[in-house]
Amino acid sequence: MNMDDIWLIAVTAGKWQKHGISEAMGSGIKVLAIDADPKAEGFSIADKSLSISLENDDAVIKELKELNLNYKGVVSFCSEAGMPLAARIREEFALPGPGLILTKKLLDKGVQRKVWSENAVPGPEWAIFEDVKSATYYLLSSELPKIIKPIDSSGSRGVSKIEEQSDIISSVNKAFEFSRSGKVIIESFMTGTEFTVEVLIIDGTVNVLAVTEKKKVEGTKGTVARELATSDRPIATIDKISRTVIQAFNSLGYNEGPGHAEVILCDDDFVGMVEVAGRGGGFMVFDKFIPAVSGVNIAKLTALQSIGIPIQKFEIKKHAAVLRFFPSRPGTLRSINGFEKANEIKGVEADYFVSIGDEFLSAKADGDRLGYVLSWAQTPSIAQQLADQAESLINFEIQ
Secondary structure: OOOOOOEEEEEOOOOOOHHHHHHHHHOOOEEEEEEOOOOOHHHHOOOEEEEOOOOOHHHHHHHHHHHOOOEEEEEOOOOHHHHHHHHHHHHHHOOOOOOHHHHHHHHOHHHHHHHHHHOOOOOOOEEEEOOHHHHHHHHHOOOOOEEEEEOOOOOOOOOEEEOOHHHHHHHHHHHHHOOOOOOEEEEEOOOEEEEEEEEEEEOOEEEEEEEEEEEEOOOOOOOOEEEEEEOOOOHHHHHHHHHHHHHHHHHHOOOOEEEEEEEEEEOOOOEEEEEEEOOOOOOOHHHHHHHHHHOOOHHHHHHHHHOOOOOOOOOOOOOEEEEEEEEOOOEEEEEEEOHHHHOOOOOEEEEEOOOOOOEEOOOOOOOOEEEEEEEEEOOHHHHHHHHHHHHHHOEEEEO
């Protein structure tokens, strides 16, 4: 394909999408970025930008037609919020990638559970509720613990682990508050360790790029991640996790594009699916962690795939890495120290997301983060040592 005057529409252009936009442009593709925020970071580098509500599909389509550019693809690199609009644009302009029906499967946790149950994909017991009263009654008459979450949120927003009956009312209200559709899903609690799996699907083949073990923020009942790290579990265990995720994506009919999955390795060695998404992992997983672990430039390949360019065979390397976050805590940020010294360590990258004077509450969702440390090495243990060394140098003074 001649890359002259080829346009890719990037739906959402915030901090975590900027890298994908950059990689697309570096490949010779022109990028039109769309975001509701007129100050979205990706607008500063995109060839053209359009600031408009993502929920106003008709207005976006009208603007795109008036611009009359040579659109060859549309992508939401690692934003669930952008996926519905991207699907609508694909159908309107006959572009490659998931349409509205498949996108709903990739977004709606209830639809995913139904498909997986029909295809014997392992997971918890589950039920869908459309009102507070019925969800509350179900929980009051059920054995705890349970997990409750909106069917259509991401980043741990609205997710709660219900351990006591006293948790029920607040947890149900929170789940419905974050549900755009007015529906929540309640699942039996799978006791074990959570893993994330990052993939790139090409012609129906699910290429597993990274399998990481999660550590959670204390006091969040296991709903907010503090660390993602390459696991040193036996190969057979990692293969079992990978096979389960491949089965989950295949059953949904998702054949082209990046994917992010979450699974639980239970204490009895059962692997249960939590959820999948048809986009890259956010918070630097897509742009930093996956390349560090696999050597694969997933952002560039996703951009090329989105405009219909066949992806050539590539090598997946096996490196170790740790991506560790600093969760927020209540107070006002007075100073930030140690990042310059941390970045002097070979095999470490560290940065912060916040500014002096910012005010915070306790971490309740994945977005409640102050900064990060990314380390990489030949083995998981060395990567952990590097992350520990860097973290010991860093301090956020919060009063």
